[in-house]
Each structure stands twice: as structure tokens, then as C-alpha cells.
Amino acid sequence: MTTKKLHTEEFTVNMGPHHPSTHGVCRFKLTMDGEVIVKAEPVIGYLHRALEKICENRTYPQCIPVMDRFEYCTSMSCNMVFALAVEKLAKIEVPERAEYLRVIMLELNRIASHLIWYGTTCLDLGALTPFLYAFREREDILDLFEMTCGQRLTYNYIRIGGVSRDIPEPFLPKLRKFLDEFDARVDDYEALLNGNPIFITRNKEIGVMSKELALAYGVSGPALRASGVRHDLRRDDPYSIYDRFKFNIPVYHGGDCFDRYMVRMQEMRESAKIVRQALDQLPEGEISTRVSPAFKAKEGELYSRIENSRGEMGVYIKADGKEKKPYRVKMRGGSFNQLMVMPELVIGHKIADVVAIMASLDIIMPEVDR
Amino acid sequence: MKREKLVEYIQEKFGDRIELLESGAVEPIFLIKNKDDVFGFCKEIRDDLKLQVEFLCAITAVDNSDNFEVIYSVASVSKIHRFDFKVVLDHDNPEIDSVIEVWTGANWYEREIWELYGINVKNHPNLSRFLLPDDWNQGHPMRRDWDAPDFKRMPDL
Numbered sequence: 192m193t194t195k196k197l198h199t200e201e202f203t204v205n206m207g208p209h210h211p212s213t214h215g216v217c218r219f220k221l222t223m224d225g226e227v228i229v230k231a232e233p234v235i236g237y238l239h240r241a242l243e244k245i246c247e248n249r250t251y252p253q254c255i256p257v258m259d260r261f262e263y264c265t266s267m268s269c270n271m272v273f274a275l276a277v278e279k280l281a282k283i284e285v286p287e288r289a290e291y292l293r294v295i296m297l298e299l300n301r302i303a304s305h306l307i308w309y310g311t312t313c314l315d316l317g318a319l320t321p322f323l324y325a326f327r328e329r330e331d332i333l334d335l336f337e338m339t340c341g342q343r344l345t346y347n348y349i350r351i352g353g354v355s356r357d358i359p360e361p362f363l364p365k366l367r368k369f370l371d372e373f374d375a376r377v378d379d380y381e382a383l384l385n386g387n388p389i390f391i392t393r394n395k396e397i398g399v400m401s402k403e404l405a406l407a408y409g410v411s412g413p414a415l416r417a418s419g420v421r422h423d424l425r426r427d428d429p430y431s432i433y434d435r436f437k438f439n440i441p442v443y444h445g446g447d448c449f450d451r452y453m454v455r456m457q458e459m460r461e462s463a464k465i466v467r468q469a470l471d472q473l474p475e476g477e478i479s480t481r482v483s484p485a486f487k488a489k490e491g492e493l494y495s496r497i498e499n500s501r502g503e504m505g506v507y508i509k510a511d512g513k514e515k516k517p518y519r520v521k522m523r524g525g526s527f528n529q530l531m532v533m534p535e536l537v538i539g540h541k542i543a544d545v546v547a548i549m550a551s552l553d554i555i556m557p558e559v560d561r
Numbered sequence: 562m563k564r565e566k567l568v569e570y571i572q573e574k575f576g577d578r579i580e581l582l583e584s585g586a587v588e589p590i591f592l593i594k595n596k597d598d599v600f601g602f603c604k605e606i607r608d609d610l611k612l613q614v615e616f617l618c619a620i621t622a623v624d625n626s627d628n629f630e631v632i633y634s635v636a637s638v639s640k641i642h643r644f645d646f647k648v649v650l651d652h653d654n655p656e657i658d659s660v661i662e663v664w665t666g667a668n669w670y671e672r673e674i675w676e677l678y679g680i681n682v683k684n685h686p687n688l689s690r691f692l693l694p695d696d697w698n699q700g701h702p703m704r705r706d707w708d709a710p711d712f713k714r715m716p717d718l
Contacts, residue, residue, distance in 0.1 A: 236692040244703060248715050279587050406615045406638060409666030422638045491584050494634040494645055496618065507621045507632065521621040523634075531669050560692060 201229060204542070208237050212315045212546040215556025217530070219545065226541050231534040238560035246520035251277050252351060252484050254520065258506075259345035261522050262558040264307055267293075267300040268499040270349035273520075275430055276495035276508045277351050281488040286477040289353035290432045294469045295366075296336070296348060298462040302373075303332040304500040305455050305462075309380060312452070312550040316393055321383050328376055331369050338362060353479025366470065373463050381456055394449040398536040398548035401446060408532040412502025412525050413454045414552055418446035424498035436468045448551035455553075458500075485515045501525035501553050524558035562611070562642045564589065570611060571644070578602070579646070590632075591646040596657060599633075599648050603663040606635070613637045617660075620670035622678045624705045629655045629680060655680040677703035 207218040216237035222230040242261055246254045258269040271293060278285060285293075310325035333343045338359050340348040348355050384390045400410070405418045415422055423440045425433040441457035443450035490512030496505035502525025509519040529552040537545050562570065568581060568589050578598060579591045593602055606614040618634040629650040636643040650657060659682045660667045671682045672691045679701035682688060690697065700707055 236690075236694070239692045241702065407665040409617050409664065411616075420638060427638075427641045428643065491587065492590065492632075493587050494618065494621075494632075495588075496643075503618065505618055505634065507619065507634065509623055519621070519623045521619060523619040527669065528666050531666060 199225070206542065206545065208234075212549060214311065214549070214554060215559075217554070217556050217559070221537075221542065221545070223542075228537050228540055228542070228545070231537045231545070233530055233533060235530070235556070235559055238556050240557075240561065242561045243520050243522060246517060248516065250485060250515045251488065251517065252482070254517065255350060256345065256347050258522075259347055260557065261561060262499070262501070262504070262524055262526075262555060263344055264304045264555055265300045265500050266344065266346050267296045267349060268497060268504055270346065271297060271431075272495060272497045272499075272504050272506045273508075274349050274351045275497065276493055276506050277488060279495055280491050280493050280508060280510060281351075281486070283352050283480055283482060285353055285480060287474050288357075288476040289478045291469050291473045292354050292358065292478065293349055293431055294433070294436075295466055295473075296339075296346075296354075298466045298469070299332050299335065299366075301462045301500045302459050303329050305459050306332075308455060308500075308550075308553045313384070313390075315546050315550045316390060318384070318387075318390065321380060324376070324380065324383075328369075328373070331365075335362060335366055335369070338365075350479065350482075352482040353477070355479075357478050363470070366466070370463055370467055370470075374460060377456060377459055384452075391449065393543075393547050394452060394551070395447060396445075397448045397540065397544050398551060399445070399447045400532065400536055404532065404535060405446070408535075409528040410502065410525075410532055411528065412499065413458060414451055414502065414525075414529055416441065417443045417450040417454045419444040424496060424503060428496070430495075430497055435472070436465045438462075438465050448547050451551040451553075487512065487515055488517070496523075499525060501555065501558065502529065522561055524561075526552075526554045526556070526558040530554050530559050562640055564642075567642050567644065571606075574609070575602070575605075582647075589644045591644065593646055593648045596648045596650060600658040600660060600663070602646070603633070603660045607663050611640070613640050615639070615664075617664040617666050617670075618643070620667060620674060622674040622680055622703070624678060624703065626652070626705055628652050629678065631657055631674065631680065633660075650680065656683060657681070658683050659685040661685065677701055679704065 201222050201224050204221045204223055208216040218234040220232040221228050242257055245257055255270050258273045259266040261269045306325040306329040310322040313321040337343050340346050400418050402418045405415050421442045438461045441454050443453050488510035492509040494507040496503050505523040507521035508517050511518040536548050579593055582590045582592050606612045614635045614637050616636045616638050618636055621632040623630040630647050632647040634645045671685055674680045675682050675688050676691045
């Protein structure tokens with residue numbers, strides 16, 4: 192029996208820009224062979240707000256609210272990376288209490304960001320329940336931020352030389368209560384998904400990223416640690432006072448979506464551990480060094496980086512020593528590199544897997560487009 | 562590697578091809594004297610067993626009005642050290658070699674400096690519109706002398 196060979200041809204599918212799973216506005220030009228992806232090309236720039244150019248026209252303290260908009264899921268980290276760079280450049284000392292408050296806020300913000308990731312990933316994969324649980328805990332964290340600095344998303348809390356406000360009285364009891372319950376809550380999250388056959392089938396062996404591929408593309412953070420590289424800037428290039436805390440760095444070796452999920456779940460527990468230690472050691476004292484609003488940094492340049500929930504967040508600052516404004520600010524976010532590597536990961540998969548891979552890499556578009 | 566040892570090692574290895582800059586008082590910054598040497602330098606620091614620079618953090622460009630600087634921030638994940646190096650290009654016809662062959666992740670960073678600063682990247686596979694709109698025709702907005710028609714500067718403080 193002979194079968195007549197059917198004529199086939201490749202075709203292009205536009206995914207996005209207004210697609211709920213792209214977490215912002217990103218478009219993929221997917222070249223398909225039937226249901227299988229042959230080539231993918233991300234089209235970005237829809238959220239470009241020229242933040243780097245804006246920073247060139249602001250004084251140093253005015254840049255911090257701009258940094259808030261760089262990556263709004265972890266605004267604390269954005270504030271921190273800029274403040275840290277200016278402090279290094281201008282040799283500003285930060286009081287002890289401010290350092291501890293910074294660490295507490297950064298780690299809480301990391302948990303909040305991972306909770307968003309957990310909720311929206313499950314939403315993308317069709318599980319609606321975890322989203323509600325994740326946002327319940329995130330709400331607690333946002334309440335803590337709100338009572339401290341009045342904001343729930345763009346905090347402008349970590350300033351050059353310290354932090355803007357001390358924590359109010361009800362903060363500590365509320366935080367202790369949150370931490371007491373949190374580990375059990377993470378157990379609940381894992382119980383919802385770890386044994387779920389649909390979740391496992393959609394994540395295991397999907398979007399496998401080898402160690403070499405990850406390093407070549409500059410992938411960092413949880414995505415890199417899921418590929419078997421033990422690299423965490425909090426330990427390898429300690430900034431602030433991270434060398435005083437004991438915590439584990441979760442590492443998995445598969446490099447697939449499921450391992451990236453596991454790394455982030457473990458990281459939430461580790462962050463809670465750091466917050467507990469910081470609370471126990473929290474000293475009394477000043478919360479900020481006085482810095483003039485119109486101060487000039489000395490001539491110099493610096494690339495400073497911290498570990499954000501999405502990988503390495505860095506900022507390059509060049510000061511010319513004559514003006515009150517930075518001469519050049521360059522922002523580097525983890526999502527930029529994670530999106531760059533995506534075309535390599537999706538080849539051979541189906542469109543539904545693009546959603547899973549993008550969710551597992553935790554890409555957020557304002558960080559890519561700036 | 563510790564900072565002093567790292568600086569010493571790099572200076573010894575590359576001799577007069579590079580120069581340690583004063584502006585890098587906080588973190589070491591080297592200047593590559595010949596701009597055609599960038600690709601070779603990148604390849605050597607990646608393949609050197611003591612440096613093992615396998616991670617590219619970022620590529621940044623700066624417009625100094627009379628010249629351009631391109632700054633490469635690199636790190637080693639296995640040896641845990643980090644440094645920057647830069648190269649100076651003339652303002653009229655800025656051109657630089659692509660380092661995608663060394664670090665694949667350089668791709669989008671080079672597209673960005675091509676688009677926003679107008680620095681031509683030789684041997685780049687895909688220099689096309691990136692962050693700006695597809696129909697953009699108003700030059701390179703990150704250059705210092707660029708002004709949009711409706712752009713209002715902040716008053717001096």
C-alpha cells in the first residue's frame with residue numbers, strides 16, 4: 192500500500208503582546224511545523240520607558256523612585272542596588288540598624304516575589320487554587336511594607352545612607368506571627384503541587400537548560416541554580432551584612448521547569464530563615480546617615496550587583512564629579528538574559544510548553560525593557 | 562581570587578596591552594589600549610584556567626561627547642571574582658567587534674548599544690530594531706547631544 196506524501200509547510204504564530212502568560216507585554220514570533228516549534232523570536236520594547244535616560248537628568252536621591260519602576264515585583268532590591276552603588280562610590284557609611292532593616296525588607300520582598308511567581312505559574316498552567324493561597328501570604332507581607340513606608344508596590348524605602356523610616360511598633364509582632372506560620376504554609380503549597388500528575392507532566396523534562404548553556408547566556412539566580420551551578424551573590428560576593436547569616440543555597444541538577452520550581456520553593460524557606468536571624472540580632476540605633484539631597488559623588492565608575500529573586504541585578508554608575516546627577520546609569524536585570532535564552536529552550540516543544548517555560552524562568556517585562 | 566592577586570595576575574599576563582585605571586578605585590577596571598584587541602582579550606580571559614571568566618554581567622556604553630566608551634562587566638562563577646574592562650572608541654565612526662562567539666549572552670547587549678548609541682558592532686548576526694519602535698527614525702537617543710523635540714530638562718538644583 193502506498194501513501195501519498197502530504198505537502199506541509201511552516202507557518203508563523205504570533206503569541207502576544209497581549210497574552211496573559213507573558214507577564215507584561217512581550218511578543219513571540221513562533222515558527223511552527225505542525226504543532227512543534229521550530230524557531231522562536233522574542234519581540235520586546237513595548238514597555239521601554241527610557242529609565243536610564245531619565246536617571247541622567249535626576250539627582251542621586253531622585254533616581255531611587257525611578258529605580259522602583261525598574262522591576263516592580265521586587266522594588267526593594269532595585270532601591271538597594273542603586274543605594275549600594277552610590278554608597279560604594281561616595282564612601283558613605285550605613286548605620287548597623289539600617290543594614291538589618293534592609294536585609295529584613297529585601298528577604299520579605301524576595302518571598303513576596305516568589306509568591307507572585309508561584310501563584311501566576313500555577314495560573315498559567317491551569318491550577319487556580321494555589322494563586323489564592325499565594326496571594327493571601329503576599330498580602331501579609333505587603334501590609335508590613337505598607338505600615339513601614341506607606342507603599343505596597345513601589346516603596347522608595349531604601350535610601351542612600353540608610354532607610355527612610357524606622358519600623359512601627361506593631362511591625363515586629365505581626366512579622367513574628369507571619370514567620371511562625373510561614374513554613375507550614377510552604378508545606379501546604381508543595382502538597383498542592385508536588386504530587387500532582389498534571390503539574391509534573393507539564394514541568395518535568397520541559398525546557399531543559401544545561402549548565403553550559405545557562406552560563407554562556409548569562410542566566411543567573413534560581414534558573415542557574417536549577418541547572419546545577421551553586422552560585423548565589425549573597426554568599427559569593429557578599430554585600431550589606433549577608434555574611435553574618437547562615438542559610439543554604441538550594442541547587443538542583445535537572446535544569447528543567449520542575450527543578451526551577453523546586454529551587455524557588457526551597458528559597459522561600461531560606462529567606463524566612465534569614466529574616467528570623469536578622470530579627471534576633473536587630474540592634475537599636477540610627478536608621479540613616481544624613482546625606483544632602485544635592486550631594487555630588489566623586490569622579491569614578493562602578494558596577495555593583497546584588498542577588499535579586501530573578502537573578503543578578505546590577506547597576507553601573509558613572510559619576511563625573513562635577514554634577515549632582517549621575518553621568519550614566521545602566522541597569523541590568525536577570526530577566527533580560529533569561530528571555531534571551533528562551534528561543535533555545537522552546538525548540539521542539541509545543542505552544543503550551545512556551546507558557547510553562549516562560550513561567551518557570553520568572554520573566555518580568557519591565558526589567559527587560561527598562 | 563582575591564582582588565589584589567587578581568589585578569596582579571591580569572597585569573602580569575597581559576602586560577602593556579592593558580592599563581589599570583584610577584577610576585576603578587572600588588572595583589578594578591582595565592583599559593584595553595587597542596580596540597581591535599577586544600575579541601582576543603575576551604577569548605583569553607575566558608579560556609585562561611586561573612581566570613575562567615565564563616559569565617558576562619553586562620555591556621554598557623557611555624558617551625563622553627568626544628569619544629565613546631564600551632564597558633564590559635565580567636565575572637567568574639567558578640573562581641568567584643569580578644572585574645570590568647573598557648575600550649575607547651572615536652566619536653565619528655564608532656565600531657567594535659562582537660564578542661558573541663565568546664559569550665552568547667552578549668547578543669542583546671550589543672544590539673542595545675547599537676540601537677541606543679549608534680555603535681556599529683562588527684560580525685553581529687542580527688542588528689535590528691530592539692527596544693525602540695519599529696518605525697523609529699530619530700537617531701540614537703542615549704547620546705548626550707540628543708534632544709527630543711518635546712523634551713524638557715529638569716531645572717538645575
